[in-house]
Amino acid sequence: MSRARINQMANKYMNHEMISLHTDLPEFPEGRISLLYAVLSHQPLTSAHKDLLAVVTSLVQMGLDTHDMVENSSGGLREGTKEMRSQQLKVLAGDYFSSRFYHLLSQAGQIETIRRLSEGVCNVNRLKMILYGKMKQMKLTAEEYLHIGTGLRSELFLSFTSYMSGLCERLWPELVERFSRCEMLLQEIGKVEKTASLPSSWGVWHIMQEGAEEDRRTLADRKEDVNVIKALLHKYEVADKLGALLRQSTGQLQALLLKLQSDKLARELQPLIEPFLKATGQHRATVLKELG
Known part of the structure; x- marks a missing residue:
């Protein structure tokens, strides 16, 4: 479909x-x-x-x-x-x-499905509380931001793990997590390019973690100033770093598809990865060759 x-x-x-x-x-x-x-x-x-x-x-x-x-x-x-x-x-x-x-x-x-998805919603809300708490206290690392954000995207879909069988049941959690991570990284790249939602972005938390003290202080004092944030994102090459993370996650996702026992399912899923490959300048054949 x-x-x-x-x-x-x-x-x-x-x-x-x-x-x-x-x-x-x-x-x-x-x-x-x-x-x-x-x-x-x-x-x-x-x-x-x-x-x-x-x-x-x-x-x-x-x-x-x-x-x-x-x-x-x-x-x-x-x-x-x-x-x-x-x-x-x-x-x-x-x-x-x-x-x-x-x-x-x-x-x-489908009462059981209602229960499972409702549990998923509870888990999503729990993750949101963790994320907002860390953000408010300015104790969030860039990897935590990415990890929790990926969890927010994948939690509902993990509700279906027990509906799977065989190899799919074992691979499904990792497949959903890796796909969600790629989606989030692609969105973060879009924030840098379009200067949208910059105050709450991976780049800001990366600078707060890795940046010079003066730059961290500037971000903390002027976190709503898009022009300041944009200049710092350029200084710390945030777009390139996000691209490298997306390239890595896309390769891991591609490797998971190759583990599927069903060639038909792998072919059906392959087009879903194309936006990630395109964003990192890769092509399907090249990635397959690298995975050998």
């Missing part, structure tokens, strides 16, 4: 006029959902329910990601009505997506 088809299936349950008119939504997790769908398609226990499981997982993930877009604000009455409405709708949209998840699974009698 194509990414567009999976997105279309989920949109059937996410589409709401009030939401689409008055607020933005996060990016749909196409890559991870496509990964899940492809693997479930090859599992005896889940192949018949792969459409439902992919849709409900996307609804839960979109609910979590939508809530993450809600900004704490003390603007009160000074805040614009349009912005206040957008923030309120993000909260409601996240709750709405979660309610659709429960409804669809309960209708299908």
